[in-house]
Amino acid sequence: MDLFLQQVLNGLTLGSIYGLVALGLTLVYGILHVPNFAHGALYMVGAYVSYVTMVDFGVNYWLAMIAAAGVVALLAVLCERLVFNPLRHAPPIHDKIAAIGIMLFLEALVQMHWGAEFRRMPTPYTEILNVAGMTIPAQRVLIIIGAFSLMAVLHLFLKKTMTGSTIVAMAQNREGAFLVGIDANRVAMMTFAISGGLAAVGATLFAPINLVYPAMGHLLIMKAFVIIILGGMGSIPGAIVGGLIIGFAEAFGGFYISTDYKDIIAFALLVVILSIKPTGLFTKGVR
Amino acid sequence: MNALQKISDFFMTPAMKILLILAAVLFPFVASNEYQIYVMALAFVWAIAVYGMNIITGLCGQLNLAHGGFFAIGAYTLSILAVDHGWGFWWAFLAAGGAGALLGFLAGVVSLRLKEHYFAIFTLCVGFIIYLLIDKWEALTHGALGIIDIPAPNGFGLVDFTQTTPFYYLALTFMVLSIWLAARIANSLLGRSFRAIRISDDLAESLGINLMRNKVLAFVLSTTYASVAGALYAGLVRFIGPAEAEVVHTFDMITYLLVGGIGTLMGPLIGTMAITWLTQSLQFLEEYRMIVFGPMLVVLVIFFPRGVVGSFLTWRGRRLAAAQDAQAESAAKKKPKANNTVNSSAREAGNHA
Numbered sequence: 001m002d003l004f005l006q007q008v009l010n011g012l013t014l015g016s017i018y019g020l021v022a023l024g025l026t027l028v029y030g031i032l033h034v035p036n037f038a039h040g041a042l043y044m045v046g047a048y049v050s051y052v053t054m055v056d057f058g059v060n061y062w063l064a065m066i067a068a069a070g071v072v073a074l075l076a077v078l079c080e081r082l083v084f085n086p087l088r089h090a091p092p093i094h095d096k097i098a099a100i101g102i103m104l105f106l107e108a109l110v111q112m113h114w115g116a117e118f119r120r121m122p123t124p125y126t127e128i129l130n131v132a133g134m135t136i137p138a139q140r141v142l143i144i145i146g147a148f149s150l151m152a153v154l155h156l157f158l159k160k161t162m163t164g165s166t167i168v169a170m171a172q173n174r175e176g177a178f179l180v181g182i183d184a185n186r187v188a189m190m191t192f193a194i195s196g197g198l199a200a201v202g203a204t205l206f207a208p209i210n211l212v213y214p215a216m217g218h219l220l221i222m223k224a225f226v227i228i229i230l231g232g233m234g235s236i237p238g239a240i241v242g243g244l245i246i247g248f249a250e251a252f253g254g255f256y257i258s259t260d261y262k263d264i265i266a267f268a269l270l271v272v273i274l275s276i277k278p279t280g281l282f283t284k285g286v287r
Numbered sequence: 288m289n290a291l292q293k294i295s296d297f298f299m300t301p302a303m304k305i306l307l308i309l310a311a312v313l314f315p316f317v318a319s320n321e322y323q324i325y326v327m328a329l330a331f332v333w334a335i336a337v338y339g340m341n342i343i344t345g346l347c348g349q350l351n352l353a354h355g356g357f358f359a360i361g362a363y364t365l366s367i368l369a370v371d372h373g374w375g376f377w378w379a380f381l382a383a384g385g386a387g388a389l390l391g392f393l394a395g396v397v398s399l400r401l402k403e404h405y406f407a408i409f410t411l412c413v414g415f416i417i418y419l420l421i422d423k424w425e426a427l428t429h430g431a432l433g434i435i436d437i438p439a440p441n442g443f444g445l446v447d448f449t450q451t452t453p454f455y456y457l458a459l460t461f462m463v464l465s466i467w468l469a470a471r472i473a474n475s476l477l478g479r480s481f482r483a484i485r486i487s488d489d490l491a492e493s494l495g496i497n498l499m500r501n502k503v504l505a506f507v508l509s510t511t512y513a514s515v516a517g518a519l520y521a522g523l524v525r526f527i528g529p530a531e532a533e534v535v536h537t538f539d540m541i542t543y544l545l546v547g548g549i550g551t552l553m554g555p556l557i558g559t560m561a562i563t564w565l566t567q568s569l570q571f572l573e574e575y576r577m578i579v580f581g582p583m584l585v586v587l588v589i590f591f592p593r594g595v596v597g598s599f600l601t602w603r604g605r606r607l608a609a610a611q612d613a614q615a616e617s618a619a620k621k622k623p624k625a626n627n628t629v630n631s632s633a634r635e636a637g638n639h640a
Binding site: 107 | 344348350397400401403404405407408409411412413415416419420423534538541545575576577578580581582583584585588589592
């Protein structure tokens, strides 16, 4: 039973990080209809920024997280301005290739500067809590609480504020949003900034129990794509639910089936689901 | 008719093709060392795979990100059969092509039910599954150790393909055959159907084109190209590892395709040659070549989405149309009545070019 609960905890940890990353991806897709393959690279840059500010400048964990979120948000806005905005009328295949170009560039740049070796990110929360016979590392609790409170804040921002509503309006109906005078450029930049910020926070939360290296975004971005396909592209609740599904599937699959193949589980799940239902689990209407 | 026009006309003639093949045949005699021949042979092998990608992505408009995975499937099928099961090279080679086609069919039937972004993401995942399987399934693929001592192609006692130069000619032969086949496909009814699908699924369907059948066919053709190229690669390099299946190779191939000109006949060849030699001359960049290639991809899709060959064809088409317009104008001055018909036919010619 303890082992079972341990897996629930693992699933929740993985799921909340996946959800956070997928959320950024789905927001950008909802607004611009660009599958941002560079999102994983933004996540990786976020991890490096907080690593550097913490280790090289000796800054506090939370300040490092804020710095990372700021830098990556700026980087994401820069990508939008320089690359995706000029391509907004191009065939969809061009957006994808350009996003891949950004990803390759960022990865190579980080690898050139910091090398390909694995680094461990320090965290102030190293103690291990003991609750009802379960051992829970404090960092995992932090991840779950941090991720879900961030999701809640985002939800409030999108539903309760005027600026947030413009993003939702753009996602629902582009032409309608233009008609009521919403500035597309502003919304696009804001969405990219939020998505970059989310990726950086996710990276800073997750990196202490994982490792920091240039290819760390690869697997995560692909899982995030699986999640938003499952959850319906552009759907915010879908990203969170999809993140939890994949998180739990991996935690339990890795434990009860095989640790070697645990990374395949997400993709196998995608193949099975899309073979049966090509529109994804939660999508409404036709694509 | 100035010199520029004459040169650009010459590029379109069959004589140009013969000249290119002649240059390729003579290359080993002018190359300063064996390494250059080896690099060229390797580039030919990659070009074959890029021609495959051109069919599904360039002609049919579906961005297939599992292409590198199928390249690895070809390489691994050949190596496993030849090394672990003692098959002859050419039998294993045929089996590798067959495996690429069969697995491509299976992957295509599932993935092509998805459109655009969904298809690209799904195939990215398929490519990653292939990589993970090759990396983890040690009983079959030797895992991270890779496979060594892969036999070179059997020359039946006549030629020794362990030597670089004979292999160069073998790769050249296969590449010329691939280009010939790609040209036949592109100019056939099938190729036209693919292009209609690229422009619009709905348009193609309203013309009576069976979407699924044509897309799957394009996909199978492309994966077969990829696995044949992979098998040749295994025969040339003689050792392979899970790194062959990494998604980076797919991105390399996209770069080749985009630089040369996506959807054009000579684009894949020109792109592969140009980038291969550029990488060779920037040896110190090997590990970090993406610092150059990444921004280059972005700049290309924004400013030159049609690549070298595509831009050339557009430029030539514009010139021809302008020349025809000028001709039509002078004709119209002589016979004012014929104005309308001549002008519209000239414009049509411009569109076709």
